[in-house]
Amino acid sequence: MIALVLGGTRFMGIHLVNELISAGYDITIATRGTTPDPFGDKVTRLVADRNNQGSLRSAFDGKSYDITIDNLAYCSNDVRFLLDVLNTKKYVMTSTASVYAPNFHENMRETEVDTKTLHLKWCNADDFPYDEVKRQAENALFQAYPNQVSAAVRFPYIFGADDYTKRLYFYVEHIVQQRAMNIDNMQARLSFINSCEAGKFLAHIAMGSGAGYINASSNGTISLEEIVSYTEKRAGVKAVIEDGGEVGPFNGVPSFSLDTSVAVKTGCQFMDINSWVYPLIDHWIGTIGA
Numbered sequence: 001m002i003a004l005v006l007g008g009t010r011f012m013g014i015h016l017v018n019e020l021i022s023a024g025y026d027i028t029i030a031t032r033g034t035t036p037d038p039f040g041d042k043v044t045r046l047v048a049d050r051n052n053q054g055s056l057r058s059a060f061d062g063k064s065y066d067i068t069i070d071n072l073a074y075c076s077n078d079v080r081f082l083l084d085v086l087n088t089k090k091y092v093m094t095s096t097a098s099v100y101a102p103n104f105h106e107n108m109r110e111t112e113v114d115t116k117t118l119h120l121k122w123c124n125a126d127d128f129p130y131d132e133v134k135r136q137a138e139n140a141l142f143q144a145y146p147n148q149v150s151a152a153v154r155f156p157y158i159f160g161a162d163d164y165t166k167r168l169y170f171y172v173e174h175i176v177q178q179r180a181m182n183i184d185n186m187q188a189r190l191s192f193i194n195s196c197e198a199g200k201f202l203a204h205i206a207m208g209s210g211a212g213y214i215n216a217s218s219n220g221t222i223s224l225e226e227i228v229s230y231t232e233k234r235a236g237v238k239a240v241i242e243d244g245g246e247v248g249p250f251n252g253v254p255s256f257s258l259d260t261s262v263a264v265k266t267g268c269q270f271m272d273i274n275s276w277v278y279p280l281i282d283h284w285i286g287t288i289g290a
Helices: 012-022 053-060 076-083 130-144 167-176 195-207 224-235 261-265 273-289
Strands: 002-006 026-031 043-047 065-070 088-096 149-155 157-159 192-194 212-215
Touching: 002 012, 012 026, 012 195, 043 053, 053 076, 065 195, 076 130, 088 130, 088 195, 130 149, 149 195, 157 167, 157 195, 167 224, 167 273, 192 195, 192 273, 212 261, 224 273
Parallel strands: 002 026, 002 065, 026 043, 065 088, 088 149, 149 212, 157 192
Antiparallel strands: none
8 A cells, every 4th residue: 555645754744654654554755855754764755845736746747646645735726736636546634623713612513614615715825814724725625626535634733742833832831931921811721632643643544434524632621721730830830921921822712622523433532631731741841941
């Protein structure tokens, strides 16, 4: 079985590729050739510009894949540039819970945003806000390529020790270093997933029969108040929270969670959010303290 991964050189992409390696797939990772990866001779590498259809055509001409996992599709044109030139039996796109914006609430279900019926706009990443361009990426996938076996995995915030976004890390770092923060939603209950779990779930969907839109999230939610309180206790310091502090990355985000019953029906079980968030905070405290 032959797999193609776009966006496999960092974060959840590394966990995804490792899962495919363990499953015995013949793997190609397509990158711009600028980021090293840890896979050695276990993968084949192609250099391609994800935003240039000519580059994609040259890279994939004459090739075919059993599964393709695309962590880099940001907008509808990204989907079109790739799927117009790619021959793959199944295509899995990393999507986001942001497609539900602005109507966030607890237990959001896939059917609440049906991107098979929304108005399709061909757009680039900077044409609309993030939530809209990601909806348009899904619109393109399901409307312009209805015969392509495909899935869009809707993740909440993704975090792990390998996280490059530093959004959750922001709170831990500011508390430990006694730097002032402005937080306007301490009580909001948020949904996360671990980067390792996210990578494994992408592989699970790609190798299995799951298709359509699929929510994926750790079980349960956690509030910033709980995160701040735990970090204070573990670090032995008091958080500095004031109006003039640096604005928190999650400011303005309301409580939300994802219904994952569709994912569970594919045979997947998710971790409880508390089982990995608190150990991750401990890891970061140790790193910052060092």
